[in-house]
Amino acid sequence: MPFPVTRSGDEAHLYLDLHPCSCGSADTVWESAPGSVDGEPVARYSGTCPDCDAEREFLFGLPEREAPSVRFPTFGGPEPSQLLDAGEWMWVADLTAGNVPADEPREAEQALTIAMAAVEEVIKFIPPGEDEVPERAFWSDRGRRVRVAEPSRFLLDRLLVVRNTYRDAAATR
Secondary structure, three states, X not given: OOOOEOOOHXXXXXXXXXXXXXXXXXXXXXXXXXXXXXXXXXXEEEEEOOOOOOEEEEEEEOOOOOOXXXXXXXXXXXXXXXXXXXXXXXXXXXXXXXXXXXXXXXXHHHHHHHXXXXXXXXXXXXXXXXXXXXXXXXXXXXXHHHHHHOXXXXXXXXXXXXXXXXXHHHHOX
């Protein structure tokens, strides 16, 4: 039974944040531990919802090698995500960049760095030699809605401009 691979702890926690409990709460405190299912190694994330006391658990496949954490956030290596599609990564970038605090430079730098890293994740879906994210890179409802709303946002040239803008803005904080 294959599980979607999480390339890093940062990616797993983002995925968990984007998948709240059925009661709507996303405030679960997660514990992670290695495990196995049918002989396949997995990363097991479990916790109890603080609002409704539901026990929650997610199982993720492990990458051949985990992405080295060289900066925050480290979502993954050079390969595209299996957990979040290109549209979800763009949604994360939009949400984070849209909530940059004006009067808190450290928090503003962190938000812009996350937004930049999320755009870098979108770019990873573009095959070599291509100039846009292919339609198959959008498999979630949220991701498809983001793409349909403005497909030109997924052109490589435009993605590079947005990524560089977030990077430069973070550097000036």
